[in-house]
Structures are given as C-alpha cells and as structure tokens.
Amino acid sequence: MRSFADLIDVHIEDMSDVGKILRRSKSYSLRLLKARLGQHPFHELTRQRIVDYGRERSREGAGPATVGAEISYVKTILTHSGGVKSERV
Numbered sequence: 001m002r003s004f005a006d007l008i009d010v011h012i013e014d015m016s017d018v019g020k021i022l023r024r025s026k027s028y029s030l031r032l033l034k035a036r037l038g039q040h041p042f043h044e045l046t047r048q049r050i051v052d053y054g055r056e057r058s059r060e061g062a063g064p065a066t067v068g069a070e071i072s073y074v075k076t077i078l079t080h081s082g083g084v085k086s087e088r089v
Contacts, residue, residue: 004045005038007081014080029070033077042078050074 008030012022022030036053037045054067062070 002042003038004040004042004077005034007042007077008034008038011077011080025069026073029066029073033070033073037074042081045074045078 012030015022036056037049040049050071054071057067057070058064
C-alpha cells in the first residue's frame, strides 16, 4: 500500500505536468504534510489523525486559515488519488 507521501509526490508531479506551479505557501504545506503524515499508508489517515494534526499545528502557532488550508490539501490529495490510475498510486 502506498504512503501518503507517495500521493503527495504524484499530486505535485501531475500539477507540474499540466503547467501548474506550486506557490511558496502550498509548497511549504505539502512538505510539512509529507514530513508529519507522509509515513502513513493513506488508508490510515483517519479523521482523528487529521484532527490531531490540526491541533498540533495550532499549538505551534498556525492560525485557523493555515490549518484549514493544510487540511484542505489533504482532501485534495486524497481526492486526486482516487482519479489517478492505480499503478501510479
């Protein structure tokens, strides 16, 4: 089973393939998500694990908009992985 980090890599690669450039804040957020959640198989990204991640980021000083954006990226990556051919995910 692929890790969440693998899904992030596929998402970044596909964005690049269609000419979408990662901006600085999204790039930072994806690196952070990869470091903090990337080791887990994507099917282990439970609601509680994501809530815990958000709480941890809040304790570190991340504001609600930042935490919301990062959680939105998790959703985007998981949704994207559902539309990618299975051999890439």
